[in-house]
Amino acid sequence: MITQYLFYFLTFTAIFCALLVVFSKNPIYSALYLIVTFFATAGHYFLLNAQFLGAVHVIVYAGAIMVLFIYVIMMLNLNKEVEPHKSNIIKIAATVCGGILGLVLIAALRETELGEITEYSNNGIGLIEKLGNVLFGAYMVPFEISTVLFLSAMVGAVFLSKKNIH
Amino acid sequence: MLSLENIINGIHTWLNNTFDPTLALTCEFVLLGITAIAIFAVLGLVLVLMERKVAAIMQIRKGPNRVGPFGMFQTVADTLKLIMKEGLTPDGADKVLFNLAPFIVMIAAMLLLAPIPFAKGVQMWDINIGVLFISAVSSISVIGILMAGWASNNKYSLLGAMRSGAQIVSYELSAGLSVITIVILTGSLQLSEIVNAQQNGWWIFKGHIPVLISFVTFIIAVTAETNRAPFDLAEAESELTAGFHTEYSGMKFALFFLAEYINIFIACAIGATLFLGGWMPFHIGNWEGFNAIMDYIPSSIWFVGKTFFLIFLMMWFRWTFPRLRVDQLLNLEWKYLLPISMLNLLVVTVMAIMGWYF
């Protein structure tokens, strides 16, 4: 009962703040609303009994990525005057394209029949132990391969920020 | 025996016997909230006084000594003064964020109280990812600080906030890694289980040198994370006036001030829980008599004692070490602490697999 109300509350917050991210004139506000959206998403994880994912979501997105985001926005001192002016035709075209995509998605998802829903009753599906078993069991190969991804991203970041010695 | 656990259980049973369950639960929530706020206020008062007294002892002077016996009511008087003051909002500031920021920092600090085991059986929320919860919530306060710095529309504030952000985000890494060493040894993220695992000895004794290394890294990292000297570049009164809270006054300033001290308390409480056995009493092998005496001391006293010892340590740092420059600060983290804690993590993992601890 209370879970349901919480779900609706979190969903509403997430969607509302996500909209505000787009419509805010001030980039700082956009970033802050994005943080709220992340928190609402983390709340959903908690409702699904996946506390680990929720906590990691907060640590990684709200705590690290968004802080760097805000950091950069503050450093560049972006504000609404700096935002480049977009022509109306582009705006209209973008709206039409987005609208058509949205229409197709909604129309398709409306017709979708959900298969039978299996309810995972309280077997701790989102707990860290289960997650660890899955990561180091069935998904071990992608887990290991993803280290190459992170390593290359790290090397790339270092490379781009390195000064050339001439 | 009168212990915190018994009192709480007593209240719980009394409430449940007197009212219906829903009302009892509501009452408990209200009581919990009041307790949390009370802990907050008391801790703030005590820690500020302690800071001043410790500073005075270090500098061979008396410290506050006019208001009340040994100046004990000095902070109370200061708080009253701050409450009475007018809360100014600068003209060019972003009003909403400026006023919101102290509350965010405050709420983050308050949420952190939830998973801490204050004594045997006294814990507000024994969440199964306690350690992660703490690092998740403590990352919120950075956002509050950055908001405060940016919204003040003041160069010093912005610079202070930037420094603070960089500092907290970087030092979170080695703090997290040193926490993970204990998580590996215990095999659980739950704080109550971490405490229980130290029944036959605290990790700092059981874990040999690797845990000692991670304890030292942890203390350094949390000192930096709470923006305390020698890492107080975010405030740096000699160059940035007061850092991110330059423009704050009155109660809003007091909230920042309070949150800072609560963060110190929480960081030390976590350190005490992870490395020094939390509320577990000090036992030596099979000295039955000694252990019995130690057991007689209430668990809450043990916890508070350890925590305040660590707080004292952090205050001691402040008057011992010279301040670092920004580049030195970041070098220390990224070039020394982080590699050391990563290597240390590896060593601890091997140790845990091989069972090379008591």
Place this chain on the structure above:
Amino acid sequence: MNEIIIVASLGILTLLAEIFNFKKLILPLVVAGLAANIVVGIMEFDLASYYNDADTLRMIESDLYAKCFMMLLSIIALVWVLVNYNFFSDETNQTDHLALILFAIVGGFCMVAYTNFVMLFLGIEILSIPMYVLAGSNKRSLRSNEATLKYFLMGSFATGILLFGITLIYGSIGSFYVYDVRMKTASVDFTITPMFTIGVVMLIAAMAFKVSSAPFHFWAPDVYSGSPTSVTSFMATFVKTAAIAAFMRLFITAFPTAIESYKNVFFILIIASLFIGNIIAVFQTNAKRLLAYSSISHVGFMLLALLCLSEATSLKSLFFYTTAYSFTTLAAFLVLKIVSENASGDDDISVFNGLAQRNPLLAGTMTIALLSMAGIPPLSGFFAKYNMLFMALNHGYLWLVIIAILASLVGVYYYFKIIIAMFTRNSTDSTAIPLSLLQKSLLVLLMLIIITIGWNGWVFNLI
């Protein structure tokens, strides 16, 4: 799996070279390692060494298709490293460049051998992220910066769409495993739901972006022309081969029956790629942009193999086409690189003026490469196109074949523009272009490959 482990270890070795200061040795070591990788691959190139994906927990398998493409990618990578030897001469960034390239190669291997959508996504990301970075490796050039930003933004959107598609397919099938998807879709009681359709279309869109097929090609000319020439040649050969192989693998493993339902999408992709690629290329004056548009038109041909998936020769045709195309493009970019470096970085078509007098070997290689791209017999490009069109004709797409032939006739025009410039125009600078021994031997080698590869059809029958 061996290939992935070898190349990933080489990548880590290069990073260690930076720490332990044996940077002088690292380039020969990497070349030796890549060569060793090819040798191991050839030695294991028999049925006995095929492992199915049970060993890798249903993530990667080395069937014939994966083996062949891994070998092709390894050879392309080795030739590319040799061709762009001086890309790694800058002391400061040498190890970074090498490590990024090696990691990108690992990504390419994942993309041709995956049996799980998770691995597809990871492979694409591992390949793309080093490419985003390398596109901007000329940090002082504004165009290079623009290229990297454009590539990164658009590429991450494409990846987002890919993930969205995978999610929707997961939602309607309940598995990330490609053979599960195939089994479910092949069963009688499976009806194609709208959710599934949208998922597949999103996957197609994302993959079409990665292979730079029109109408998802807008990034390609800017990124190709902005990036350093070495990186562009890697994008045009290695990345394109890996992406088209991943695209093909998606349909041979996951949706073999579904292609008929989505053939309209492929008609649009193919026709648009052929026409946009060839026609816009006519108006280009920048050689790199011209090659970029020509690569878009080649993608149009390659996609024919996906459309005619049920034909027995479709895999063979695609493999042969990518092989011929990759070596031809490597040769063309090698010449372009040498010539434009000689003209202090200018890559306008006019740098080719009078190349035949300045260095006949370069002009000869370029001519062979361009004629092969245009599809003139008896070069490999002709056989590649012939196989493709023959297959499409067998499948009954006569009209598509006519369109493709018309489009490639347009292509002949702009390829000849460069050839004419090389042989008839006079250069302002008539000094001879010096070549090192390595460059000479590579030019000859590539020329031989382009000429001979299609003759007796052994490459065609490899797969």
